[in-house]
Amino acid sequence: MDCKRLKSQIYEYLDNELQEADMQQFSEHLGACAECQKAYEAIKRTWDALEVLPNVEPTPNYMSRFWAEVATRQNVVDRARARLSQMFLTWKLVPVYVSLCLAISVFAIRNYMQFEQSRQILAEMSQEEIEMVEYIELAENYELIDEIEFFEDFEIIQNLDDLSVTQS
Amino acid sequence: MVEFLFRENNIEQYLDDPDAKLMLKFKEEEDPSAFEELMRKNFSRIMNFIYRFVADRELAEDLTQEVFIKIYNSASNYYPRSKFKTWAFTIARNISLNELRKNKGQVVSLDKPFKHGEDDMSLQVEDKTVSKPDDEIIKEELVDAVGKAINELPANQRTAILLIRYEGFSYEEIARTMNTTVSAVKSLLSRARETLKEKLADIVSG
Ligand SMILES: [Zn+2]
Numbered sequence: 001m002d003c004k005r006l007k008s009q010i011y012e013y014l015d016n017e018l019q020e021a022d023m024q025q026f027s028e029h030l031g032a033c034a035e036c037q038k039a040y041e042a043i044k045r046t047w048d049a050l051e052v053l054p055n056v057e058p059t060p061n062y063m064s065r066f067w068a069e070v071a072t073r074q075n076v077v078d079r080a081r082a083r084l085s086q087m088f089l090t091w092k093l094v095p096v097y098v099s100l101c102l103a104i105s106v107f108a109i110r111n112y113m114q115f116e117q118s119r120q121i122l123a124e125m126s127q128e129e130i131e132m133v134e135y136i137e138l139a140e141n142y143e144l145i146d147e148i149e150f151f152e153d154f155e156i157i158q159n160l161d162d163l164s165v166t167q168s
Numbered sequence: 169m170v171e172f173l174f175r176e177n178n179i180e181q182y183l184d185d186p187d188a189k190l191m192l193k194f195k196e197e198e199d200p201s202a203f204e205e206l207m208r209k210n211f212s213r214i215m216n217f218i219y220r221f222v223a224d225r226e227l228a229e230d231l232t233q234e235v236f237i238k239i240y241n242s243a244s245n246y247y248p249r250s251k252f253k254t255w256a257f258t259i260a261r262n263i264s265l266n267e268l269r270k271n272k273g274q275v276v277s278l279d280k281p282f283k284h285g286e287d288d289m290s291l292q293v294e295d296k297t298v299s300k301p302d303d304e305i306i307k308e309e310l311v312d313a314v315g316k317a318i319n320e321l322p323a324n325q326r327t328a329i330l331l332i333r334y335e336g337f338s339y340e341e342i343a344r345t346m347n348t349t350v351s352a353v354k355s356l357l358s359r360a361r362e363t364l365k366e367k368l369a370d371i372v373s374g
Binding site: 011015016017043045046047049050052053054055056057058059062063065066067069070073 | 200204207208211212215216219220225228229232233236237240307310311314315318329332333334338339357358361364365368369371372
């Protein structure tokens, strides 16, 4: 092994990634060559210096903290799931109200605007129903349930529609 | 390459991994003590990796908890497709990266020494009544310099360096953890080492 080759293998040597034959040649050359020893020592010094970083320990109650967190999240998921299925039931009823309103509007005929409005609500409604199904699928995925915002959005939508329904 | 393919196809190769066995025990018997043993064996190690990645002790503990919650939630679908440690460190790396992205410029303040929480070394330094021997001061400077130098590495280089230096991972294991190739790992490591060598040259000399 020549000096150039040895110098190119210093890191692999330190990382314990040299094949056994290479490892042996490396050690032999290193033991006999002052120049390579110097290069090796310089690299090893920096590498050894990284050792100084302190280790940290988890707080003694980390295990109970963990189980408490698991329980809390399970609770959130359970509630969210219950909430969603509850909402879903409500939502299933909404189109019925809308159809009813629509029917009344058509029957009354007097107010074209009102008819138009009801038709619009119905169109939006079916789109949101599709979203609803998607939300339930998302809810199954534990990850996304942390992002609770969509529940708030939902409430707003729901309230809006309650208003529209009572309006028409 | 042939060996690589062969290993990929051998789906039972990781069943002997003791941590994988614990995961399966937890999955099949729903035995929380199996999961607790997994935590006892790995929590501190993963926490130290994250700590060196985000440079904040408390944050590191919270993120490590996230790692184990993820592992816990994956248990029902678990099958060992890799060593437990490479899998767990992949999760740890992803969670740390997300955290850094979320708090870009907030979490890692490069001028600050590593935050240790209550047992913060810098707090002790400010206590004027305690006089410190010179070599202790030199050591603190070294700790700060090393912490800062590692922190300033790009995230991928930092991951590779932490895994090889403090976790004793092989190139292959790092590649798996980072979902990349062994040659990419070698290149990340060599760039990281060049940078570390330059930055620590003054303080490590002699
Ligand atoms: Zn030589």
